[in-house]
Ligand SMILES: O=c1ccn([C@H]2C[C@H](O)[C@@H](COP(=O)(O)OP(=O)(O)OP(=O)(O)O)O2)c(=O)[nH]1
């Protein structure tokens with residue numbers, strides 16, 4: 001091994017942001033999206049409304065913010081693992097895709113997967129997290145035959161589940 005990359009996210013209390021994103025607060029009483037810890041990938045989003053989801057129920061929940069991403073960036077709306085573990089709460093379309101040109105309010109399509117318990121969220125609760133990423137814009141060039149690969153058409157469990165070592 002040539003080198004070991006040493007993480008510095010715990011050593012730098014407040015690392016500089018890599019990217020500035022314009023945000024409009026449609027609900028000025030609620031905070032901007034924010035990272036819970038230095039080095040976190042996801043900035044938490046808040047609900048502007050009280051909401052209760054019965055078992056199996058889903059709802060489109062407003063976050064009170066709209067953003068303008070620079071070209072070449074996307075924001076992905078991911079579930080929070082604590083809510084998933086405790087309540088079975090997830091996102092129907094996880095991860096939701098917020099396109100760079102979208103200027104509307106970011107909304108979260110929550111779903112309660114718990115078979116028995118309802119889940120209640122209060123205005124201001126952190127319900128999801130936004131991960132901002134660069135992406136590549138592809139040019140889909142049609143060809144007659146694809147290049148060979150080791151995997152080929154194998155998928156959907158073709159390698160099994162046991163240890164492969
Ligand atoms: O979880 C999400 C997913 C999407 N959006 C917003 C931003 C996104 O840019 C827009 C459209 O999303 P998407 O492309 O996933 O939906 P669609 O069903 O393809 O709608 P459209 O035809 O408007 O693209 O909706 C959200 O606020 N939250």
Ligand SMILES: [Mg+2]
Pocket residue numbers: none
């Ligand atoms: Mg779309």
